[in-house]
Amino acid sequence: MTATVAIVDYGMGNLDSVMRAFEEVGAKACVTDQAPEIEAADFIVLPGVGAFPDAMRRIRDRGLEKVLEDQVLGEKAPFLGICLGMQLLATVGLEGVETPGLGWIDGSVRRFVPTAEDRRIPHVGWNEVTPVGSPALFDGIAPGTDFYFVHSYHFDGAPPDVVATTPYCGGFASVVGRDNIHAVQFHPEKSQRHGLRLLQNFLKF
Amino acid sequence: MLKTRVIPTLLYREFGLVKGERFDSWRPVGSAIQAIKVYNMRAVDEIVFLDVAATPEGRGPDFALVDELADECFMPMAVGGGVRTLDDVRTLLQVGADKVVVGTAAAEEPDVVNAASDRYGAQCVMVSIDTAAGADGSSTVRSRCGRQDTGRDPVEFALDMEARGAGELLLTSVDRDGTMTGYDIETIRRVADAVSVPVIASGGAGSYDDMARALLDGHASAVAAASIFHFTQQTPMEAKQHLRSAGVPVRM
Numbered sequence: 001m002t003a004t005v006a007i008v009d010y011g012m013g014n015l016d017s018v019m020r021a022f023e024e025v026g027a028k029a030c031v032t033d034q035a036p037e038i039e040a041a042d043f044i045v046l047p048g049v050g051a052f053p054d055a056m057r058r059i060r061d062r063g064l065e066k067v068l069e070d071q072v073l074g075e076k077a078p079f080l081g082i083c084l085g086m087q088l089l090a091t092v093g094l095e096g097v098e099t100p101g102l103g104w105i106d107g108s109v110r111r112f113v114p115t116a117e118d119r120r121i122p123h124v125g126w127n128e129v130t131p132v133g134s135p136a137l138f139d140g141i142a143p144g145t146d147f148y149f150v151h152s153y154h155f156d157g158a159p160p161d162v163v164a165t166t167p168y169c170g171g172f173a174s175v176v177g178r179d180n181i182h183a184v185q186f187h188p189e190k191s192q193r194h195g196l197r198l199l200q201n202f203l204k205f
Numbered sequence: 206m207l208k209t210r211v212i213p214t215l216l217y218r219e220f221g222l223v224k225g226e227r228f229d230s231w232r233p234v235g236s237a238i239q240a241i242k243v244y245n246m247r248a249v250d251e252i253v254f255l256d257v258a259a260t261p262e263g264r265g266p267d268f269a270l271v272d273e274l275a276d277e278c279f280m281p282m283a284v285g286g287g288v289r290t291l292d293d294v295r296t297l298l299q300v301g302a303d304k305v306v307v308g309t310a311a312a313e314e315p316d317v318v319n320a321a322s323d324r325y326g327a328q329c330v331m332v333s334i335d336t337a338a339g340a341d342g343s344s345t346v347r348s349r350c351g352r353q354d355t356g357r358d359p360v361e362f363a364l365d366m367e368a369r370g371a372g373e374l375l376l377t378s379v380d381r382d383g384t385m386t387g388y389d390i391e392t393i394r395r396v397a398d399a400v401s402v403p404v405i406a407s408g409g410a411g412s413y414d415d416m417a418r419a420l421l422d423g424h425a426s427a428v429a430a431a432s433i434f435h436f437t438q439q440t441p442m443e444a445k446q447h448l449r450s451a452g453v454p455v456r457m
Contacts, residue, residue, distance in 0.1 A: 013325065016301045020276055049298070050325045084326075118207065120403050120426060122328040122372045126208040126250060126456040146208060146456045148251075148281055150303070150328045152372070168207055190281045190303060192248050 003203050005029040006041035008068070010058040012084065013049035021189035025200045035067040043078050043203065044071060046085035047189075052093035052109060052153070055084055056101065065102065072181060073104065078205035081183035086176065087155055089183055095153050105176050105183070107157030112169045122152040123168045129175065129186065131164040137175070137182055138164070139201045145194050147186035149174075154185065180205065208456040209420055209448065210250040210427035211441045212405060213434050215240055217270075217286070218258040224435050226383035228335070228351035231257075234435045237270075241277050249441045250456060251281040253306065253375065253405075253429055255333075259287025260309045261350050268296050275301020283331050283375075289314065294321040298329065306375060308333040312348040312355050312362075315369055322370025327402070332371040334362060336392055337379035344378075344392050351379040363396045363404075374404045375429065381409025383432050388415055393423035405429050413439065413447035420453050 005027045007018050015031045022029035022045070029045075030037060038044060046068070048055055059065055072079045081089055090101040093109040101109070112121050126146040131138045154172040164175035166185070174185045182202060188195035215237060216223050222240055223231035237254070244252055254274065256266060265287045275282060284297050285306025294305045294317070310317050311332045322330045335347045336359045346357045355362070363374055376396055378389035388409045397404040403426035406419035410430035419425045433439050445455040 013329075014298055014301060014303060016272070016275060016299065017278075017303070020301075021279065024279070049329055051323070054324070114401065120401055122402065123207065124328065124373060124403050125210050125427070128206070150281070150372075152327055187281070187303075190279065192245075192279055196279070 003027045003043060004041045005043045005045055006038045007031045007045045007047060008038065008064060009033045010048065010055065010062055010064060012055050012058065013047065015047055017189045018045060018047045018082065021196060021199055025196050025203065027203055033062050033064060035063070038067050038071060041077070043080070044068070045080045045082065046088065047082045048084035048088070050084055052084070052087060052095040052101070053097050053099040055088055056093070056099050059088070068102070076180045078202065079181050080202050082189070083151060083185060083187060086183035086185050087153060089176070089181065090155055090157070104181055105157060105161050105178060107155055107161070107176070109153050110156050111153050112172075115169050118169045122150060124150045127166050127168060129164050129166055131175070132162060135163050135175075135177070136204070137177070137198060137201050141194050141197055147174075147188070147191040147195060149186045151185060206454045208250070209453050211416065211444045211448070211455070212251045212253055212427055212429040213244055213249055213441060214407065214429045214431040215252060215254045216431060217254065217256045223257070224383060224431050228379050228382055237274055238277060241274055244441075245277065245279055247440070247442060249280060251283070252278070253283045253285070255306065256286025257350060265289065265293055266297055268300050271297060271302060272300035285331070285333055288317075290317060291320045291324065294325065298325060304329045304331045304373070306331045306333050308335070309348040309350075311366060312346060312357070315365070318366060318369040318371055322372070327370050327372035330371050331373040331375055332366040333375040333377065334359060334366070334396070335377045335379050336389070344389070347379055359392055360395050360399045363400050367400045367402050371402060373402055374400065375407055376404055376425075378408035384409055385411030385432050387411060388419040388423060390418055390423045393419055393425050397424035397426070403427060413444045416444055417448055417451040417453060420448070421451065
């Protein structure tokens with residue numbers, strides 16, 4: 001049976017590309033902010049670009065926090081956060097005004113501190129992703145493969161939840177996860193062959 | 206290590222892609238959708254798509270066209286041409302642009318840069334800065350597809366855009382555009398050294414060596430090019446092979 005993917009729409013950013021990428025790897029994807037559709041889906045994806053406080057407000061305004069918690073924390077539906085959708089899982093976001101996140105993964109979201117070597121913010125372009133161990137999300141993807149990033153803030157998490165790292169401004173967590181929760185800072189939907197492979201791997205959970 | 210991007214620029218006018226010289230004398234160079242499919246297949250790092258007729262014709266972006274192109278584009282795409290309002294930015298992101306390029310509006314109504322950056326984040330706001338030398342030889346910023354001299358210094362303008370929330374600067378030399386005589390290294394270096402956001406060098410690439418110079422001497426973070434890919438046998442992949450041997454980190 002075809003896997004169904006609910007791409008959660010909270011009014012932030014490029015949902016079309018995420019939907020197209022899931023269709024490309026054979027899933028049936030829908031963009032939705034409706035609880036019944038999110039409940040019915042096999043997989044839940046939280047994408048997004050934009051500012052952390054604005055995003056959390058929109059998620060709460062649309063009443064999405066409860067259905068996401070019920071499905072992901074309660075029912076253990078496989079979940080993928082992308083870019084801002086990864087950052088929102090943190091305990092707290094420090095972009096602009098300090099804002100509580102969904103709090104599913106311990107950590108904070110903070111702005112990159114430039115180094116002499118990496119002095120330009122945002123971090124834009126292709127950079128290496130190196131998993132810690134061999135997570136199933138990276139099946140068939142060599143350690144150090146380049147994925148596409150475009151962001152100024154990053155997830156500052158603790159080791160057990162850090163699934164992969166990327167070398168910029170001293171290194172940061174580019175993938176975090178715990179049980180059925182997976183979250184990537186880069187854009188798999190824009191990372192060509194390897195990005196599509198990662199989405200395929202996700203659909204096997 | 207973050208890789209240096211080689212970015213084909215696609216210019217759109219009327220029904221297809223064009224390439225001109227010094228923002229003029231446009232020649233048709235094929236279909237946009239075909240070009241995107243080919244660059245997809247070749248796994249290029251990113252593309253910049255600019256509707257060069259929008260501002261001169263006094264209209265906004267063609268959202269239906271961008272929607273159609275984005276559906277075929279599994280690589281990052283920056284889209285510009287005719288972007289004037291926050292609504293333009295929102296709709297372009299909705300139909301599949303990853304970044305929005307603000308050009309003339311950045312010079313004439315720059316608050317749209319602040320608004321877009323506050324709402325969607327600096328990372329999806331690219332400001333396009335076109336420069337050309339005036340009568341006294343010094344470079345100034347041009348708007349309206351190169352036709353209007355704003356009189357502003359490129360460095361001062363770039364710092365203003367960075368402060369307003371631009372996340373990237375696409376710095377194009379009108380004088381070099383389409384000539385394949387090399388980038389305007391001096392202006393690129395002045396701007397790249399002054400700002401902390403990535404600067405994409407554009408206008409004038411005629412050889413892979415020109416690209417290496419814009420990166421190594423001009424301190425750009427990425428290079429954009431059009432004519433070299435349309436009118437010669439040179440390709441983004443070969444460009445990256447050359448850059449790698451010149452010591453520039455690239456994604457192969």
